[in-house]
Amino acid sequence: MTPLAGYLLVAALMFAIGLAGALTRRNAILVLIGIELMLNAANLNLIAFWRYSPHPEALTGMMFAIFSIAVAAAEAAVGLGLVISIHRHAHTTDLDHMNRMKG
Amino acid sequence: MQDAISFTPQLAASPVTQILWLIPTLPIVASGLIALLKQPKRGAAAALSIGSLSLSLLLSLVAFSHVVAGWAHGAAVRETVNFTWLQFGISNVDLGWVLDPLSAVMLVMVSFVGLLIFIYSIGYMAHDENFTRFFCFLSLFAGAMLGVVISNSLLLLFMSWELVGLTSYLLIGFWYQKPSAAAAAKKAFLTTRVGDIFFLLGIVWLFAQTGTLLFYNHGAGSLEGWALAGLLAQPAALGLTAAGAIGLLIFAGAAGKSGQLPLHVWLPDAMEGPTPVSALIHAATMVAAGVYLIARVYPLVQAGALAGGTTAALTVVTWVGASTALFAALIAVAQNDIKRILAYSTISQLGYMMAGLGLGGVAVGMFHLITHAFFKALLFLGAGSVIHGCHEEQDVRRMGGLKAVMPRTFLTYAIGMLALCGFPLVFSGFWSKDGILEAAHHWSVAQAPFYMLVLGALLTAFYMTRQVSYVFFGAYRGHKQAHESPVVMTVPLAILAFFAIALGAIGTPAWPWFRAFLEGRAASFNLHSFVEPGLLALMTTSSLVVFLGLGLGWWIYGNKSPKAEAPDALEQAAPWIWAVLRDKFYVDEIYGFTVIAFYSWWARVADWFDRRVWGGVVAGVAWMFRLWAQLNRFLDTNVVDGTFDKGCEEISTSGGLLARIQNGRVQSYLRILALAVVALVAILIWSSRP
Numbered sequence: 009m010t011p012l013a014g015y016l017l018v019a020a021l022m023f024a025i026g027l028a029g030a031l032t033r034r035n036a037i038l039v040l041i042g043i044e045l046m047l048n049a050a051n052l053n054l055i056a057f058w059r060y061s062p063h064p065e066a067l068t069g070m071m072f073a074i075f076s077i078a079v080a081a082a083e084a085a086v087g088l089g090l091v092i093s094i095h096r097h098a099h100t101t102d103l104d105h106m107n108r109m110k111g
Numbered sequence: 112m113q114d115a116i117s118f119t120p121q122l123a124a125s126p127v128t129q130i131l132w133l134i135p136t137l138p139i140v141a142s143g144l145i146a147l148l149k150q151p152k153r154g155a156a157a158a159l160s161i162g163s164l165s166l167s168l169l170l171s172l173v174a175f176s177h178v179v180a181g182w183a184h185g186a187a188v189r190e191t192v193n194f195t196w197l198q199f200g201i202s203n204v205d206l207g208w209v210l211d212p213l214s215a216v217m218l219v220m221v222s223f224v225g226l227l228i229f230i231y232s233i234g235y236m237a238h239d240e241n242f243t244r245f246f247c248f249l250s251l252f253a254g255a256m257l258g259v260v261i262s263n264s265l266l267l268l269f270m271s272w273e274l275v276g277l278t279s280y281l282l283i284g285f286w287y288q289k290p291s292a293a294a295a296a297k298k299a300f301l302t303t304r305v306g307d308i309f310f311l312l313g314i315v316w317l318f319a320q321t322g323t324l325l326f327y328n329h330g331a332g333s334l335e336g337w338a339l340a341g342l343l344a345q346p347a348a349l350g351l352t353a354a355g356a357i358g359l360l361i362f363a364g365a366a367g368k369s370g371q372l373p374l375h376v377w378l379p380d381a382m383e384g385p386t387p388v389s390a391l392i393h394a395a396t397m398v399a400a401g402v403y404l405i406a407r408v409y410p411l412v413q414a415g416a417l418a419g420g421t422t423a424a425l426t427v428v429t430w431v432g433a434s435t436a437l438f439a440a441l442i443a444v445a446q447n448d449i450k451r452i453l454a455y456s457t458i459s460q461l462g463y464m465m466a467g468l469g470l471g472g473v474a475v476g477m478f479h480l481i482t483h484a485f486f487k488a489l490l491f492l493g494a495g496s497v498i499h500g501c502h503e504e505q506d507v508r509r510m511g512g513l514k515a516v517m518p519r520t521f522l523t524y525a526i527g528m529l530a531l532c533g534f535p536l537v538f539s540g541f542w543s544k545d546g547i548l549e550a551a552h553h554w555s556v557a558q559a560p561f562y563m564l565v566l567g568a569l570l571t572a573f574y575m576t577r578q579v580s581y582v583f584f585g586a587y588r589g590h591k592q593a594h595e596s597p598v599v600m601t602v603p604l605a606i607l608a609f610f611a612i613a614l615g616a617i618g619t620p621a622w623p624w625f626r627a628f629l630e631g632r633a634a635s636f637n638l639h640s641f642v643e644p645g646l647l648a649l650m651t652t653s654s655l656v657v658f659l660g661l662g663l664g665w666w667i668y669g670n671k672s673p674k675a676e677a678p679d680a681l682e683q684a685a686p687w688i689w690a691v692l693r694d695k696f697y698v699d700e701i702y703g704f705t706v707i708a709f710y711s712w713w714a715r716v717a718d719w720f721d722r723r724v725w726g727g728v729v730a731g732v733a734w735m736f737r738l739w740a741q742l743n744r745f746l747d748t749n750v751v752d753g754t755f756d757k758g759c760e761e762i763s764t765s766g767g768l769l770a771r772i773q774n775g776r777v778q779s780y781l782r783i784l785a786l787a788v789v790a791l792v793a794i795l796i797w798s799s800r801p
Binding site for chain 1: 774775776777778781782785
């Protein structure tokens with residue numbers, strides 16, 4: 009097993025755990041944490057593919073990962089803001105009760 | 112037979128003729144204004160109509176004096192004002208008015224007698240609540256009648272003629288609450304309409320032949336040389352020329368209006384109207400319009416006559432007139448209603464006028480028309496005064512002895528009665544009737560009209576004596592106390608009585624002013640014409656006939672006061688003849704069994720046809736459309752609506768299904784997304800397998 013396969017396995021595991029969390033948790037904050045996990049799994053993949061690519065000196069993968077982390081931070085901030093404002097409005101963070109966004 | 116008249120052609124109409132149109136217009140405008148007045152404005156209505164007619168009378172007198180002045184200077188006046196009313200294609204329809212001796216005389220007579228009757232009506236209608244309506248109709252009548260008189264176009268004359276017929280209808284049915292009055296109005300309208308249809312045919316034919324309806328138009332009118340020559344050259348059926356046939360058609364109209372046989376039936380019933388109406392319309396003016404019409408179109412009916420000869424049209428006019436004169440006089444003998452006696456007398460006298468026109472020309476007939484207008488209006492107004500004084504009683508058998516109670520009415524009535532009988536020398540009726548008898552005596556075709564007219568004169572004297580002795584002599588047989596009428600009613604009587612005598616002076620054989628005036632010749636005073644043997648014998652005969660009639664009447668009825676229920680003296684003598692006369696020769700019944708029965712049968716046939724045949728067709732078409740509509744409805748509900756409804760249902764169902772997926776739960780969306788990704792990955796792996 010090459011080192012790359014190990015990274016990828018860990019990243020796939022992290023993604024699967026994140027996805028399971030995002031799909032099964034009812035608490036909005038835990039869903040957000042799941043989403044963060046999935047994002048970071050993707051970041052890990054980016055870094056791993058860059059490190060074991062034919063041109064590791066080009067720094068492209070790392071730049072991509074840093075951008076992704078920055079976007080994830082912004083996304084986490086907005087997501088948490090939304091959750092807080094929903095909590096203020098509805099006094100709950102249970103996603104099953106937040107079902108008013110339907111046609 | 113009348114000599115040919117030469118009228119001086121007038122190129123420019125005088126100012127009098129220019130404003131001649133005002134004479135009929137004033138009363139018509141007054142009538143329109145009265146129509147706008149409220150019912151209680153009696154004074155204003157009477158003032159408007161009397162004022163306007165006074166102005167018309169004034170203008171008529173001015174026009175008359177203009178014609179007389181022109182005549183005195185040796186030029187017979189005939190002035191016309193014509194204008195184009197409408198134009199279609201290359202044909203013009205011209206209207207216009209004419210001032211000549213004939214229209215001038217009629218203008219003065221109509222407006223003068225009309226004015227007196229208007230004044231009389233103030234008294235007679237004083238207690239009627241529809242006083243204003245009465246004066247509105249009366250003014251309209253006067254205007255329309257004056258329109259008939261001045262018309263220079265057969266079309267304008269016809270329009271006024273119909274307007275006169277309309278007002279006659281309105282005034283006969285003035286008391287429309289009475290069913291008999293309403294029926295009489297309808298009868299008058301329909302009967303005169305029969306004549307008017309023929310009249311209209313005559314007008315259309317004349318227009319088709321000559322292209323103009325103007326009487327006089329500087330040589331181009333339909334009564335002037337060129338048009339008449341064309342009409343004479345044109346043969347019609349039965350050996351008549353077009354002129355004769357058109358003349359006969361026009362005469363049919365005149366017969367309807369003037370109550371000639373066989374269209375006389377409406378006139379006695381017209382007495383249902385108020386008495387001033389009977390006097391003005393159904394004695395003095397409107398019924399004389401027919402006579403005037405024949406006098407107006409005289410050149411047409413006379414066209415083609417050789418010197419001293421006659422034409423087919425004139426012969427018909429004569430025979431109809433003479434028969435009517437005798438026929439109506441016979442009926443008048445056996446009537447008991449004071450106004451009906453006068454009505455039949457009017458029919459009889461109109462027969463004299465027609466006969467006079469047919470036998471002796473315009474002047475003879477017109478002279479009797481003018482004198483008759485005055486004394487018959489007098490008689491009717493007198494009868495109205497009697498009816499008024501006897502509390503609306505009209506049966507002569509329930510009157511009697513009124514000589515003492517109503518002296519003024521009696522005196523004037525007696526004058527009118529003697530004028531109507533033709534009492535010798537003093538009264539106008541003698542001279543005018545004598546002119547007709549003289550013409551009849553000299554008629555070249557037959558002597559029968561002469562004897563019919565003499566017999567009619569005898570009967571006239573007889574029935575008038577009967578009426579007067581019933582009404583004014585003997586003992587009073589009524590229930591309520593009679594009284595004399597107010598001055599507003601008796602003064603017109605006196606004025607009319609004066610003219611009933613005085614008018615005779617202008618038509619005696621010694622000084623035939625009227626005839627000369629109408630014919631445009633110089634009038635000469637010649638006492639010698641009295642002693643011509645023929646004329647003297649004739650005058651003696653007619654005087655004897657009158658005396659015989661008066662004597663017979665007085666002998667049978669004079670100063671007796673029979674009970675109202677008792678049979679008449681003549682009835683006892685000859686019940687059968689009396690019954691025939693009393694029932695007016697059963698003319699109404701004959702019409703009832705023939706014309707009216709035919710029409711009601713025809714109406715029933717038409718009704719049956721309408722219900723069964725046309726009604727069936729209509730019902731069938733309606734049924735077909737209903738069927739078609741039902742088919743459409745079926746298609747609509749089941750095919751069109753069904754398709755649409757199904758489509759909507761499908762869309763709605765699928766929408767519901769899809770809406771269930773979009774339940775607003777973020778995680779379920781995410782789940783679908785995850786499954787989709789898994790599926791996609793699976794497909795990717797599956798498809799990229801070597």
